[in-house]
Amino acid sequence: MKDRSTKADITAAVLLDEDTLILFGAIDLPLPTDGVVLLDGTADGRFNGHCWIDAEGERWFLGAMRVAGLAHMRPSRIEILDANGKRLLLPRLSNVRTNPSHLVAALREVQPQALTGALDIAVAMLAGQQGEGDSDRHTRLLTGLAQAVSRPDGFAEVLGRFHDGALMVQGWSHGFPSGGHRVLVEAVGMSLHDAVAAPFHRPDLPDDAAGLLAILEGPAAMPESIRRIHFRTADGWRHLAIFEHRQVLADGVASAHARDMLGQLQPDAAHHGVAAAVAARYNGVETVSQLDLPVRIGLDMALRVPGAGLFVCGWLLDPTQAVRAVTLKGAGMAIRLDEDWSRLGRKDVSDAFAHDPLFVGRLSPGDYAHGFTAFAREAAGVAGDAEFHLELALADGVAFLPLPCQPPSAESLRRMLGAVNPDSPAIDRVVEAHLGPMLRIAAADRAAPQSVLHQMGRALKCPRVSVMLPVCDGREDIDLNLARMANDPDFAEAEILVVAGAGTHERLAGMVRQAAGFYRLAVAFVAAPGAVDPFEAVTAALPHANADRVLLLSPSVLPTERGWLSALERAIRKPNAVGSVALAPVMASPTLLYEDHSIRFAGIVAVEGPGGAVTYERRFAGYPRDWLKEQEASAVDAASADCAMLPRELLVRAMADGGRYLGSEPKGLDLCLRVRAVGGTCLWLPKLRLVAVDEQTRTVSDPRLERMSALVDQWSFAERWKASIAA
CATH class of the missing domain: 2.40.10 (Thrombin, subunit H)
Incomplete structure (x- = not known):
């Protein structure tokens, strides 16, 4: 079927937003009130229009085209398809404006009787865009037309x-x-x-x-x-x-x-x-308990992260299916929860209402799926003190439950994670759409842990290196670590910062003071009770480091010989001297072995898989150390934060853009990638070997919480680096 070319005089063409164009002018052929738009035969969208014939017999039209990304296109061919598939070819546009007042002025001057129809079209467009965010130009068009008619x-x-x-x-x-x-x-x-x-x-x-x-x-x-x-x-x-x-x-x-x-x-x-x-209006009062229906609801937890969303955990007892919808409302939000929530077994709820007259004979034996966890994404611009409630829609009315929301403290966030089922088939989507963004925003507002320095050994004016020894696992003795350092001349001019994070045993400070005096080491004790893992402990202690070079050293890493500190120093001073093509500044790590002398760390490398997916893998992990005989020092994608030396200035710059994770597992790799992102290089020294003891955790944790934390951290890492960590 041939195109119908039209003769048209486009009086005004106004771009209202990225996707919407308003056209007004005279035309010789009628336009459909609703149709499909084709731009150069490929991009498609919708057309809504209105035609009329004025007193002089001339046909005019007013229409709106909506095509995704229209503002960035320069189409040479604009076609409109009517309901019968007929194509109407419009002339090419030459003068597109962005000021809506141009359209209002043109209508006033040429066809004032069409102003009312123009406002009708603009309102219909606004109705079709509800929830998408209206542009300032659209608002100005509505205002101008309304004030005119x-x-x-x-x-x-x-x-x-x-x-x-x-x-x-x-x-x-x-x-x-x-x-x-x-x-x-x-x-x-x-x-x-x-x-x-x-x-x-x-x-x-x-x-x-x-x-x-x-x-x-x-x-x-x-x-x-x-x-x-x-x-x-x-x-x-x-x-x-x-x-x-x-x-x-x-x-x-x-x-x-x-x-x-x-x-x-x-x-x-x-x-x-x-x-x-x-x-149907909520007035701040709970009304579910006043119902004469067998419907009751309870709230275990409501957590809000301003700017991200809400998490609601509770139970709904509704054996007769009287509740038609459960909607979270407040601050302009209305989000249906029951279509997407996770149900949990709550036998305690059935037991509590087993003898209630409203529920007697209505509770099914063995049916305990009364609990629920649900998320609601928050609209932009909601006030920090906004109030929310749940609305239960019933056959002949509604009932309400206020939601007193907790702030996003560390404890409330842990409770939220512990309430989510990691075995849910929708857990990946829950993490991506709700948990990840909520925890990321909550972490961004968290203040850096504070620290206090206590000098316990001799002080050094110009230390050779600042050794960071973070302790966050409840151990009370690091005497073996300090003894090994005291037996190595390399540490005579090194300052050792023992950083005590959260959960530190109260006897640790006394032990450090005693060892500092006995071994005559330059030891300082940094109290950082808000640091929950070694990386937060290092962040807290970094302002107290006086040397130009910093050694990150886990208490689980033990040297097997002397002189290894000097080897690391040479590597970051002159990387080419150790056979590497790496360029300074450098973050250098030795090989780490398990106690049976199998390989624990020999560099982390990025491996590209099918479809370009990138995974970071530990090389030779678990292999015998003999596999390293022919290896030379080389640049790798990531060093080991358990034992690494780098310039203090490089560490400060990398820490300034710290990734936020719930556990410590991804933080070491994240730190190395941030070192590279600010211009550093990671270097692995295969011939320099230390033992990393595989220690049991000293803290009791909830396995379900650990699984949820790992899922969220995997999402956070993939979001930041577009890659994953090998298991």
């Missing part, structure tokens, strides 16, 4: 907001429609709301006017900022002006005021609609 028709005299952000409006009007419809609220911007309204008699008004009570679904603008409320009637757009001496109800008063007004409304269908809307 909307006529005054009454006043809003009493305004008040409900807890869920909905708006109550009381006033009077000649033509405000009864029942359900849509209105535009003009404030700083312009927003579209579903509304339900009913009239009531007022003796002070003329016969053709009536009082009105309207409920506008939220989130609505603050009453103090509202300028007009626009509504559509059969003969065009009108608006309620805001009465100069309007009354703005205090928070929490709107529900009671609206209920008091219901008795004055005319008894018709509109009255029932307003009454239902008022009954």
Whole structure:
């Protein structure tokens, strides 16, 4: 079928946002009211339009094209397909504007009678974009059109907001429609709301006017900022002006005021609609326990991470399936939870209600799936002190449960992780969509751990190297580590910082003081009780390091010979001297062996798999050390943070952009990748060998919590580096 080329004079073309273009002009062929847009035969979108013939017999059109990424395209061919598949070819656009006032001015000048239709189209576009975020240009277009065509028709005299952000409006009007419809609220911007309204008699008004009570679904603008409320009637757009001496109800008063007004409304269908809307409004009170139905709900935990979302954990006992929906509401949010929550067994709930008259005979033996965990993503710009609640939709009404949200403390975040089922089939999506972003935002607000320095051995003015020995596992004795250092002349001019993190045994400081005196070492004790792992301990102690070079040393790493510190120093001073092509600055690690002398660490390398997926793997792990006989010093993708030397300045720069993880497992690799990201190189020295003792953890942990933490950390690492860590 051939294209139909049209002769058109495009009077105005305005780009409202990245995806939306408004066209106005004269045309010789009618355009479809709804159709498909093809740009150069490939990119497709939607077209909505309106054609009319003016008094002089000329055909005009106003239409909106929505194509993803339209702002970045320069199409040479624009086609519109109607419902029958016929194609209409438009002329190429030459002068596209971004200022909506250009379109409003063109309509005023050329076709003023089309301004009302233009506002109808703009409102329909806004309705189709709800939840996507409206552009400033779209708001300006709506405002300009409304101010051009909307006529005054009454006043809003009493305004008040409900807890869920909905708006109550009381006033009077000649033509405000009864029942359900849509209105535009003009404030700083312009927003579209579903509304339900009913009239009531007022003796002070003329016969053709009536009082009105309207409920506008939220989130609505603050009453103090509202300028007009626009509504559509059969003969065009009108608006309620805001009465100069309007009354703005205090928070929490709107529900009671609206209920008091219901008795004055005319008894018709509109009255029932307003009454239902008022009954559905939350007023801050729990109402589930007042139901005469076998429905009860309990809250175990509600956690909110501002800017990320909410986690809700509790139980719902509903043996007769009376609850049709469970929705989290507040601060302009309305998110259905029961369509996507995880159910958990809660036998204790069944036992607690087994003898309740409402539930006797209704509880199925063995059916204990009453518990739930659910997540809700938070909309942008929600206030930090916003309030939330759960709404239970029933056959003949709703019931509410307030959600007193906990702040994202370390303990509450651990409780959240412990409540999630790591065996859920949807766990990957839960981690990606909810847990990962929530924990990342919570971690970003966490302050760096504080530390206090206690000098316990001799002090050095210019130490050769600063040795960081972090202790975060509850051990009370590191005498063997200090003894090995005292027996090596390399450590005579090294300062040793024993960093005591969270969970440190109270006897550790006394032992360090005693060893420092006995071995005559330059030892300092750094108390950092807020550091939960060795990496946080190093971060806390780094300001106390005085040397230009830092040695990261785990208490589990023990030297087997003297002189290894000097070998590391030579490697980072002159990497080429040890056979490496690496360039300074360098982070250098030796080979680490298990106690049976099999290989624990011999460099970490990136391995590219199918589809370009990158995985970081430990080379030769578990192999006999004889595999290293022919190996020479070489650059690797990552060193070992259990034993590594690097310039202090390089470590400071890498730590400044520290990755946030729940466990310590990915932090060593993350640190090395950050060293490389700021210009450093990782170097592995195969002929320099130390033993890394495979120690048992000294703390008791929840296996389920550990699994969840590992899943979140894997996601965090993959998000940052677009790679994974080999098991």
